[in-house]
Amino acid sequence: MNHYVADTRALFWYLTNSPLLGAKASAAFDEADNDQAIIYLPSIVAAELYFLNKKLSGAIDFNKEMTALFQVGQFVLCPLRRGMLSILTLTLRWVRCTTGSLLALPAASTRHC
Numbered sequence: 001m002n003h004y005v006a007d008t009r010a011l012f013w014y015l016t017n018s019p020l021l022g023a024k025a026s027a028a029f030d031e032a033d034n035d036q037a038i039i040y041l042p043s044i045v046a047a048e049l050y051f052l053n054k055k056l057s058g059a060i061d062f063n064k065e066m067t068a069l070f071q072v073g074q075f076v077l078c079p080l081r082r083g084m085l086s087i088l089t090l091t092l093r094w095v096r097c098t099t100g101s102l103l104a105l106p107a108a109s110t111r112h113c
Helices: 008-015 023-033 043-055 062-072 082-089 107-112
Strands: 002-006 037-042 075-078 093-096 101-105
Touching: 002 008, 002 023, 008 023, 008 043, 023 037, 037 043, 043 062, 043 075, 062 075
Parallel strands: 002 037, 037 075
Antiparallel strands: 002 101, 093 101
């Protein structure tokens, strides 16, 4: 099973079914939708998503979408702790997209959430 950390833009584009979401990021979200991956959402991403959504006049129903994400179990909210910062700076590889990105993590690194 793959593990990813989502950034704000990629998550927003995923939730709005935007064509701006890159193919690799879309594939990672598809993996999670099919129970083949876990996507970690740092708490700062949830906060940024909330404010981005307010700025865009509520493009998504924030409470509904966040509740739905965490009910399925493939999305995990992670507090922003020192261990999480270490993962982000010491990661093995980036899944880069032309627009939006997800960070691929080794499974052992997920213990920090």
